[in-house]
Amino acid sequence: MGQRRSPLDVAELELVAARGWRGSETEPLGQWLLRAGGAGFTSRAHSALVTGDPGLPLADAVDVVASWYADRRLTPCAQLPGRQSRAADAAFAAAGWARDPDTLVLTVPLDDGEPTPAIPVELSPAPDDAWLAAARRGGDPVPADARGVLTNAEQLAFAGVRDDAGTVLGVARGVLVDDWLGISAVSVDHAARRGGLATSLTRALQAWAVDRGGRWCYLQVVASNDPARALYRRLGFIEHHRYHYRRPPVG
Structure with missing residues (x-):
């Protein structure tokens, strides 16, 4: 088995993974994906997948994510993959959101x-x-x-x-x-x-x-x-x- 590199970039692979591990409710926010369901079992099906452009300023997007979960009486969570999410990560950090340890995608x-x-x-x-x-x-x-x-x-x-x-x-x-x-x-x-x-x-x-x-x-x-x-x-x-x-x- 060779060591070939994946043909998909970070956002593409995360979207494939999102289709294989889905929440009970999803809604796009620009290129982000809001997901709810399975909060007691998995964060992957219960988090905002932050890939690409949310279509509004990042600080506003953070507020939208928080409100989306609050409207459903759910605990907000955001998944921030790869280097492409660094700017968004900084916006969540500025809003006081705490960071979990890294997970590796292999x-x-x-x-x-x-x-x-x-x-x-x-x-x-x-x-x-x-x-x-x-x-x-x-x-x-x-x-x-x-x-x-x-x-x-x-x-x-x-x-x-x-x-x-x-x-x-x-x-x-x-x-x-x-x-x-x-x-x-x-x-x-x-x-x-x-x-x-x-x-x-x-x-x-x-x-x-x-x-x-x-x-x-x-x-x-x-x-x-x-x-x-x-x-x-x-x-x-x-x-x-x-x-x-x-x-x-x-x-």
Whole structure:
């Protein structure tokens, strides 16, 4: 698998990713995209995607974003990807919005003949209750709105690895948009880590996507997650860009 660079720029890839991980409500603000839904599960489906020109001065755009969420009694959030968002980032910072740590967007080309997973992986078009329980964040139950966010796309595969007793040890979600596979919600039981499950889940979703015309793969990983970054580096992923969130002060 080569180290070819992505054919999409930051804004183009973020818009592909937005189509694969959608909120329950969206509205354009110029070239920005306001998204609501899944606030208890994911910021990606519940944030203003700041790409391009909002069509009004940046300070005014920040106010519009805040009002849009306030009108829905929701907590505002903005996603600011890559260098192209620096001016907007400064406007949010000037309004007192706090900055979250960086998230890395990694990409890798997909080729025919993707390696076969070393561990058997089940693929389903929808998540069952056991899959959702295994996808919990930090040991907490998955919020009630998680299923709606996870299934809000056309071409989906929910990967899972179970032990002999049927217990789900690892899960991941794959979504195919155009010829791009997005992998997300990767979660492996603590006791089963370092056993190749994450690699097998990734390989299974990549093979699934290639069979359907997939040619590229992206995923997001928190910059501080060194084990995950090392894993994806071994699988050929390289950094495409970074993004971070900003949120207004409470109170």
